Amino acid sequence: MNLIEELKAKKEASSKAIPKEKLEIMARGTEALKNNSLSEKALKVGDLIPDFELPNALGNKISLKSLLSKGSVVISFYRGGWCPYCNIELRALQNLLPEFEKYNTSLIAISPETPDNSLNTVEKNNLSFEVLSDIDNKVAKQLGLVFQLPDDLREVYHSFNIDVPKHNGNEDYELPMPATYVVNSEGIIKYAFVPEDYTERANPEEILKNIK
Structure with missing residues (x-):
């Protein structure tokens, strides 16, 4: 299955199991984000993305500027290693690495999880690209991606043994939308996919089309 088919299959299986x-x-949580038009407030195609420096899974600082000096960059924001849809996407991106490298394009994934938890995500999914920790969603907030989980949804996550505060190292229950950006070497966004629905992800074919 390709990424879109795998996400659809996961959603169908979850609808039967939950x-x-x-x-x-x-x-309701997803609908609330859509009703607030959260994605419309995020950075869009043509915008200049702000530079940032974040720790990777080993605690080493990685700057966007250093990556852009080598070419384009694909940036994937994900909610955390506890999110099955995120793991499906990360594995699909890993499979695209040879294509990215062919076009001098770097790939990074960013979540609000602590570096230790990011390392777990890297190891679990056998990832060889940089997975960065955006503690307190500082970068995601600059891009307009962040929302707060409502109380009833927090309780649902607790019932699934998902401890967001433990993963993120804080008590704010804030997460980013699962956005994907393709940024050219000048820092200009050439492609943006910013869904309010956490079960949706960018089509790999669209990502590739925008780096070629």
Whole structure:
């Protein structure tokens, strides 16, 4: 299966396995983001992305500027290693690495998780690209991607044994939308996919089309 098919299959399986009342709470959370037009407030194609420096899974600082000096950069924001849709996407991006490298394009993934938890994500998914920790969502907030989980959705996550504060090292329950950006060497956004729905991800074919 390709990424889009795998995400669809995961969503269908979850709809059968998760109790209806919990699915309704999760759906309301997504609808609230859509009703607030959260994606429209995020950076778009043509915008200049701000430079940033974040620690990777080993705690080493990686700057966007240093990556852009080598060519284009694909940036994938994900919610955390606890999110099955995020793991599916990260593995699909790993499979695209040879294509990215062919076009002098770097790949980074960013989440609000601590470096230790990012390392777990790297090891679990056998990732060889940089996975960065955006503690307190400082970079994601600059891009307009961040929202706060409502109380009822927090309880649903707790029932799934998902401890967002433990993963993120804070108590704010803030997460980024799962956005994907293609940024050229000048820092200009050439492609942006910013869904409010956490089950959606950028089509790899669209990413590749925009780096060629």
